[in-house]
Amino acid sequence: MDIKITRMTGEDVDEIHRIESKVFSEPWSKMAFLSDISNDFAIPLVARFEKKIAGYACLYKAVNEIQIGNLAVSPDFHQRGIGTKIMDYIIDLAAKQKVKVLILEVRQSNEAARKLYLKFGFRVAGKRKYYYHKPREDALIMIREVD
Numbered sequence: 001m002d003i004k005i006t007r008m009t010g011e012d013v014d015e016i017h018r019i020e021s022k023v024f025s026e027p028w029s030k031m032a033f034l035s036d037i038s039n040d041f042a043i044p045l046v047a048r049f050e051k052k053i054a055g056y057a058c059l060y061k062a063v064n065e066i067q068i069g070n071l072a073v074s075p076d077f078h079q080r081g082i083g084t085k086i087m088d089y090i091i092d093l094a095a096k097q098k099v100k101v102l103i104l105e106v107r108q109s110n111e112a113a114r115k116l117y118l119k120f121g122f123r124v125a126g127k128r129k130y131y132y133h134k135p136r137e138d139a140l141i142m143i144r145e146v147d
């Protein structure tokens with residue numbers, strides 16, 4: 001699939017929020033995405049297939065790390081390699097930005113996401129007790145060193 005990944009803009013936010021509300025039990029607000037778009041430390045990305053928004057990710061850069069704060073693929077496009085394309089892009093970006101580590105949190109029960117991250121060389125580095133609600137659940141902290 002020919003997937004194009006670009007910076008998120010305000011025009012993307014309605015559709016991204018529609019996807020976000022479908023895939024998460026605690027969806028981010030539209031304002032959260034809009035504030036990332038105007039935050040110098042945030043790198044909000046959108047992935048398109050034939051102009052349709054297929055997925056997105058919100059990254060945060062600190063001195064030596066990039067945190068993956070959000071990442072999702074529209075259910076219309078699940079298991080067609082788009083999550084993989086977004087992760088490829090993030091890993092490439094992390095290398096270009098010369099950060100040392102990528103870090104993220106994931107629901108313990110989120111098997112699809114955990115498998116995606118394991119496939120990309122992330123490992124479990126810790127746990128945040130009851131980090132999530134709806135349902136209440138621990139977060140796994142996963143990290144990956146950047147070569």
Ligand SMILES: CC(C)(COP(=O)(O)OP(=O)(O)OC[C@H]1O[C@@H](n2cnc3c(N)ncnc32)[C@H](O)[C@@H]1OP(=O)(O)O)[C@@H](O)C(=O)NCCC(=O)NCCS
Binds near residue numbers: 024079107
């Ligand atoms: C997790 C998610 C981003 C994966 O996106 P995707 O485009 O479907 O993923 P891909 O097709 O690129 O698959 C990549 C790998 O992810 C894993 N994976 C994806 N869907 C899976 C599923 N339903 N069950 C088990 N593993 C799965 C597999 O390891 C897969 O590799 P493989 O095809 O070699 O087996 C997607 O399921 C999603 O958006 N889920 C809801 C939002 C979410 O949970 N985001 C992550 C928050 S931390």
